[in-house]
Amino acid sequence: MGLVIDKADGKSKRLSLLWITILLNFAILGYYKYAGFFIDIYADITGQTIEWEAVPLPIGISFYTFQAVSYIIDVYRRDVKAQRSLIDLSLFISLFPQLVAGPIVRYQTIAEQIKQRFVASSDLMIGTRRFIQGLGKKVLIANPMGSVADEVFAISAADLTTGTAWVGIIAYSLQIYFDFSGYSDMAIGLARIFGFNFEENFNYPYIAQSITEFWRRWHISLSSWFRDYVYFPLGGSR
Known part of the structure; x- marks a missing residue:
């Protein structure tokens, strides 16, 4: 088409x-x-x-x-x-x-x-390191944090204390970030091994000081997609 x-x-x-x-x-x-x-x-x-x-x-x-x-x-x-x-x-x-x-x-x-692409030995090393980094985020941080969040969310509202609720919120926040960014790291690393250079997808979103800044740092490829193909065409400010 x-x-x-x-x-x-x-x-x-x-x-x-x-x-x-x-x-x-x-x-x-x-x-x-x-x-x-x-x-x-x-x-x-x-x-x-x-x-x-x-x-x-x-x-x-x-x-x-x-x-x-x-x-x-x-x-x-x-x-x-x-x-x-x-x-x-x-x-x-x-x-x-x-x-x-x-x-x-x-x-x-x-x-x-x-x-046309060329895969140098440095690309293999950088890609492998990035993949391992992403795998570590997923297995060593996201999964354990997910288990903690699941345990907290399983507690009934009547038995849930403020401190425990905050533990659940923080654990879940860490889980979704390290899970998603870990997968992105693995994708970027694999692509580099095959000679492709993908753009970064996360830029430390939890240090953002506003919702707007957070949106620019979280899942960058998705937010920029909606910005360029939906928001701007509908008359959004550049």
């Missing part, structure tokens, strides 16, 4: 093709992630019994949907040239290191690396 949009004449035609592609991508995402949810709601409201076999959720569907949409929008804006190779485009959309937990990679970031 990127090639079709790139070759289309007239802004209105290109815009129509863009919207069709975006809606199709998000319709597929919505079907896999929310079809069962809405069917259950409909069944509860109407009292009908609806036989529904759960559809297996494709791994990483959210991330490659966001990446595919950003690619189409960039082609529409003429920020990048449409990729003529289906293999190269598929490689970009389904690049495995970041499919499970990000970061969201934009086509223009790795377009040249898809065509």
Whole structure:
């Protein structure tokens, strides 16, 4: 579809093709992630019994949907040239290191690396170290903090003390940060081993001094995606 949009004449035609592609991508995402949810709601409201076999959720569907949409929008804006190779485009959309937990990679970031990349011994060392760092965050910090948070959250409200509640809050905050940033570190490390340079996804969000600053530091690839493809196009201030 990127090639079709790139070759289309007239802004209105290109815009129509863009919207069709975006809606199709998000319709597929919505079907896999929310079809069962809405069917259950409909069944509860109407009292009908609806036989529904759960559809297996494709791994990483959210991330490659966001990446595919950003690619189409960039082609529409003429920020990048449409990729003529289906293999190269598929490689970009389904690049495995970041499919499970990000970061969201934009086509223009790795377009040249898809065509040609070189893996030096330093890349292997840096990538391996970064992967181990992320694995350590996940296994040594996130998982134990998750166990602590689960134990606290299992306590009834009547028996929960202020101190214990704070322990649960802090443990859960550490769990979600080190879990998510750990996965991002592993993805960045794996990508480096294969010759790809992904952008950073977390920048010490818990030292932020405002909600705005926190948003800029937390899951940077997602927040910047919404900024560039949703907020600014809707008239948001730059």
